[in-house]
Amino acid sequence: MNRADQSARFVEFDGVGLTYGRDAERTQALMPTSLRIAKGDFLALVGPSGCGKSTILKLVAELLEPTEGRILFSGRELGAEPVRVGMAFQSASLLPWMTIRENVMLPLKIVPPFKAGFRAKKAGEYRDRADALLERVGLIDFADKNPWQLSGGMMQRANLCRALIHDPDLLLLDEPFGALDQFTREELWQTLQDLWLDRSPTVLLVTHDLREAAYLASRICVMSPRPGRIIEDRAVTFARPRPIDLTFDPGFTALVQELRGRIVHTPVTGSIGGSAA
Amino acid sequence: MSPRQQKLASAGLIVGVFVFWELFCLLAGISELILPRPSRIIAAFIEYQHAIWPHVWQTFYTTMVGFVCGVAIGLGLGVLIGSSKLAYDTAYPLLVGISSIPKVAVVPIFVLWFGAGTIPAILTAMIICIFPIVVNVSTGIATVEPELEDVMRSLKATKREILWNVGLPRSMPYFFASLKVAITLSFVGSVIAETVAANKGVGNLMLIASSSFNVPLVFAGLMVLAIMGVSLYAVFSLIERNVASWAMRKEI
Structure with a gap:
């Protein structure tokens, strides 16, 4: 694998699935999923609760082991080389x-x-x-x-x-701002964006706040309800650094609306991107 | 009520109980063989103090040796059981079983094995204080927040590193809280053993005094035990407050 290829396939899910339990109590937490994350990317995973977003995060962190498929880092099997x-x-x-x-x-x-x-x-x-x-x-x-x-x-x-x-090399965030109020959350979005621009780690952010995903990420993957799989994968191209006013931009609102439309089974409650926690 | 007033009220109540006791015995004309007055008890203590001191020392010594051994064993077992779910689930029923045996019942067995004297007292003091320590330490370690454990595991921390950096410090407030209980129990244990089979110690002193109907001396022994128990408890509360101050978030 050449250098450019290695960088484009920094994290690679090759048909990775996870099943809990046995026989009658078998639960498919994650359908076989293939996904590539490039080095330095900022990927947000969004989806209804229980769809397996956090499962993906835990698989990447080696906190869980996949029951199907394999996870590669720069083309090598997980665990072969320490990834920080x-x-x-x-x-x-x-x-x-x-x-x-x-x-x-x-x-x-x-x-x-x-x-x-x-x-x-x-x-x-x-x-x-x-x-x-x-x-x-x-x-x-x-x-x-x-x-x-x-x-x-x-x-x-x-x-x-x-x-x-x-x-x-890899920053994994599982709804890090989920418990904060709106103002504090937006402040922290900016902090996180600044830190990312400074240090450019590869980020995988799990969130159910669509505005958060749209503001922070360079790429958004939408997941279906359980058993989860990725149903949409799109780039977010707003120029960086993104000001917080961007969230009032019609283009931004349209993106959020569209993402929301994809998550069909999510009950509609409160304002767009409001905390569903 | 301010803390100062609270303290005054507590002290007042204690003094009041003794005054009531004294007056009640005087006015009702209760025999000294049944319930001696506090003033007589203090007089007996002063009269016999030279005879009492070696017994106090003996009780203190057996309690502390038993307690220290118990703490060492309890801490070790607690860490072992707390750091593995399997060990926790497996060993818990046995521990509960052992702990539910009334410890007085074990003293004759210790006497059978080691003869009457110091060793059964130490062993009783030890065995009685192990359980609360094991329970507290293992609970502290076993209840580390799952998120925190995930953070540590994602850093590829070993089990030992997690235990050392997170589990153990986290269980310290539980541990020191249990020491307070354990020292009091140890003290009870050694006095029980002395009462059953010993030739020295405050428990033994009381037994001998009661068989010769020296009731004021029996009560003087009781008073000494009360003072010792309260002092030991106070010392360990003080240690608890200073060592794990982060768990008592008062200075917010």
Whole structure:
């Protein structure tokens, strides 16, 4: 495989499916799915709840093993070569006994090659590294606070920092802003976009907020209800950096409406893109 | 009520109980052989203090040795059971079974094995305090948030790294809360063993005093036990508050 090919097929799902349970209780969580994610892409997975979006994320993170097909990274089988992954969920799950800075530094304690030098560098180089990130997301003044002293939005900022501190090749986000109010969420969209433009990791974002997907992603995959499969795959071409006003643009609204139309089985509640959590 | 007033009220109640006790015994003319007055108990304590001290030391010593062993075993078992779902489900029924045996019933067996004296007291103190520690530590470890575990696993953390960085620190508040309970139980355990079969210790002192109808001395022993129990509890509450302060989020 040549370099360009490797980059276009950074993550590749080759007929990957997942089935839980046995016999009568067999549940197909994910229909055999093929999907390619290029290096540096920002892919959003949207779909009704229970459609297997999070399953895809967990398969990529090796938290689940596929029952069918195979997952390749740069053309190689999963597990053959370590792929550095950063992950963030809806609940920030920061460790309450640590300060925000220590929380952000946690991956450096675990991921090679950083972990080898952790003891020696935690007060110097690694601390600066964490502080630079915290500065970037506007949390530097809270670095020495404990998580419970922060608001929900601040905790999610710290959570993003923790997912990025070890320069992951692949950033996996599972509805990271699902529990936040509208204003905070939009603020965090901008933060995430800035971080992505800075560091250009490959991002896989799972969300049920269509506006979030349309604002952030370069490519959106729509999934069908369970058993999930990808029913639409489209590029999002708005110029970057995208201002938050973009969300009032007719083109943007049209895109969101169209995506919504594809997710046929989703009950229509509240405003477009409003939290369905 | 302010905390200060609350404390004053608590102290007032304690003093009040003793005053009532004293007056009640005086006015109702209750025999010293049945219920001695607090002032007589204190007098007995002062009179016999030189005889009492070695017993206090013995009880303290057996309690602490048993407690420390129990904590070590409980912590080890708790970590083992808490870090594996299989071990948790497998070992739990056995643990519940063992813990539901009244510990007094085990003392004769220890006496049979090791003879009357210090060792049965230590063993009783140990065995009685293991269970609450195991339950608390294993629960703390087993209930790590699944999201957090996923984050750690996605970083390719080993089971040991997850245990060390997340599970153990997370179970610390549970552990220290259980120490408070465990030290009190250990203390109960060693006194029980002393009462059944020993030649030393506050429990033994009370047994001997009661057989010679020295009732004020029996009560003086009881008073010493109460003071020891409260002090040990207080020490461990203090440790708990200082070690796992993050779990008591008061300074928000």
